[in-house]
Amino acid sequence: MTYIRSFLNIVALPLILLFIWFLATLGEASFFVPTPQLLVETFINTWTAERFAGDVFPSLGRLMVGIALSIVIGIVGGLLIGSFRWLRALLEPTLEFFRAIPPTVLIPVLMLLVGIGDEMKVSVIVLGAVWPILLNTIEGVRSMDEVLADTSRTYGMNKVNTVRYLILPSAMPQIMAGIRQSLSIALILMVISEMFASTEGLGFTIVQFQRSFAIPEMWSGIVLLGLIGVVLSFIFQLAERWILGWYHGLREIEQSA
Amino acid sequence: MTSAHSQPTNPVISQSSIQDTPDGRIPVGRTMPDEQPMLSVQNLKKVYHTDGGDIEAVRNLTFDLPKGQLACLVGPSGSGKTTLLKCISGLMAPSAGEVTLHGQKVTGPPKSMAVVFQEYGRSLFPWLRVAENVELPLKNQGMDKSARKDAVEQALEAVGLAHVPKSYPWQLSGGMQQRVAIARAVAYQPEVLLMDEPFAAVDAQTRADLEDLVRGIWKKLGVSVLFVTHDIDESVYLGERVIILSSSPTIIQEDVLVDLPADRDQLETRSSQRFAELRHHVYEQIQLAKKGFRPEDAVAMK
Numbered sequence: 001m002t003y004i005r006s007f008l009n010i011v012a013l014p015l016i017l018l019f020i021w022f023l024a025t026l027g028e029a030s031f032f033v034p035t036p037q038l039l040v041e042t043f044i045n046t047w048t049a050e051r052f053a054g055d056v057f058p059s060l061g062r063l064m065v066g067i068a069l070s071i072v073i074g075i076v077g078g079l080l081i082g083s084f085r086w087l088r089a090l091l092e093p094t095l096e097f098f099r100a101i102p103p104t105v106l107i108p109v110l111m112l113l114v115g116i117g118d119e120m121k122v123s124v125i126v127l128g129a130v131w132p133i134l135l136n137t138i139e140g141v142r143s144m145d146e147v148l149a150d151t152s153r154t155y156g157m158n159k160v161n162t163v164r165y166l167i168l169p170s171a172m173p174q175i176m177a178g179i180r181q182s183l184s185i186a187l188i189l190m191v192i193s194e195m196f197a198s199t200e201g202l203g204f205t206i207v208q209f210q211r212s213f214a215i216p217e218m219w220s221g222i223v224l225l226g227l228i229g230v231v232l233s234f235i236f237q238l239a240e241r242w243i244l245g246w247y248h249g250l251r252e253i254e255q256s257a
Numbered sequence: 258m259t260s261a262h263s264q265p266t267n268p269v270i271s272q273s274s275i276q277d278t279p280d281g282r283i284p285v286g287r288t289m290p291d292e293q294p295m296l297s298v299q300n301l302k303k304v305y306h307t308d309g310g311d312i313e314a315v316r317n318l319t320f321d322l323p324k325g326q327l328a329c330l331v332g333p334s335g336s337g338k339t340t341l342l343k344c345i346s347g348l349m350a351p352s353a354g355e356v357t358l359h360g361q362k363v364t365g366p367p368k369s370m371a372v373v374f375q376e377y378g379r380s381l382f383p384w385l386r387v388a389e390n391v392e393l394p395l396k397n398q399g400m401d402k403s404a405r406k407d408a409v410e411q412a413l414e415a416v417g418l419a420h421v422p423k424s425y426p427w428q429l430s431g432g433m434q435q436r437v438a439i440a441r442a443v444a445y446q447p448e449v450l451l452m453d454e455p456f457a458a459v460d461a462q463t464r465a466d467l468e469d470l471v472r473g474i475w476k477k478l479g480v481s482v483l484f485v486t487h488d489i490d491e492s493v494y495l496g497e498r499v500i501i502l503s504s505s506p507t508i509i510q511e512d513v514l515v516d517l518p519a520d521r522d523q524l525e526t527r528s529s530q531r532f533a534e535l536r537h538h539v540y541e542q543i544q545l546a547k548k549g550f551r552p553e554d555a556v557a558m559k
Contacts, residue, residue: 147379150348153365154372155394155445165393169384246384250427 066125078137136178140171286320300354332502432463
């Protein structure tokens, strides 16, 4: 029963929206808004195995590398900056400066500096997606429980073990919250980075459709982007439940008490 | 309880004594001139520097803890008990004076010391299971896996928690969580065990069980225990000696030997006449401390 219910919860709103869309396009359909039937048809015809291999997978590959780099740089940098007061004092104003720069305006510069290949696109993703992870990690390290830190010190925990068993897990709830934000930023930047000087990729393809007035095809690309977002968030939730199982259990008990 | 303004010293308590320091001003606790004490606190002073000015938490404390003794530190709330314990455990540097362990000055948390904190919920790693919590300090020491497993099992057995190694600490009751913290300290095999009001946050019945557990472990392991509490009954029931602290800025009000039999029982011991006398005496001293009586004045008057 509970499975059926949660399944209904997931599909209810999409079904309602589809129905509204269906009704709205029943009569004279606008050239710019295809009917649901047409969109499904177009989707199947457009996103063939070939297109997946040529455009979608390269995009996803860059997205994954970008996210992975953001996570690694964000966590390592955050651990360092959060652990040393002097480093934080030294870097924080400068970090705010760089954080305020939209990565998209750096694309032309990056094209000159690192070329127009994958490196540029991955750089754009990292430049935008690293901030939530970095800042949340710093905050997570700083908000360490004092008693827990004292406990680790009294047991003479060495540096490696302190990071592994104390600092990292204690900052993990905040780190995960940062990663969650970074995922959507990364997806947006993946698309944008492919709109410049590209010959393949999801963003490139969608813009091509737009420019050639292939409206249903363009919409099908947008739908695919949305679906990728859903899958990303689903994978993230699975990972989070696994990594932060202790945190959710603890929260549940604290709230019921 | 009787009124607090009775005489400062009860004649029944023959062991209670305060030694005079050479300058005759600050009273000190028992020190051990002949044999080397396990843990020694000498003229310890701690001043916190805040924006609102300096706060003198601990003025001058001197006492020794011999090997294998269970001593209780008791004092009115705000008497700098936690500050003192932090200085002894090397978590905080004293402003003056020193703490020595086996004659060596304590500058950071010593290897042979374990601390059990009051906030059990914040001293256990919530992301580690019970057995992993107990195991972590041993892992950090580089003990090999099978030895670790045995030590963890034994420690959990000793605190009566052998049945929940796979639980997370937050799934357990408060008393059980504090048992996990004690098991972790026991498995670490310290020479000195510091306990900072460990049972202040558990209910009365659990508390009695935990008190007996601490007595049992102390006897079995021969470890020196310094037990900080604000509970007078607890200090007399548990300790072989009760060090009474004055109100802040803290000095030692009195150092009382507890001559109760070694085998203690929640019912028998607590209803014995001697227990009542000792409790009465300690209570009186605490009341005096609360009122601002300072033993250095008494010593100075002598």
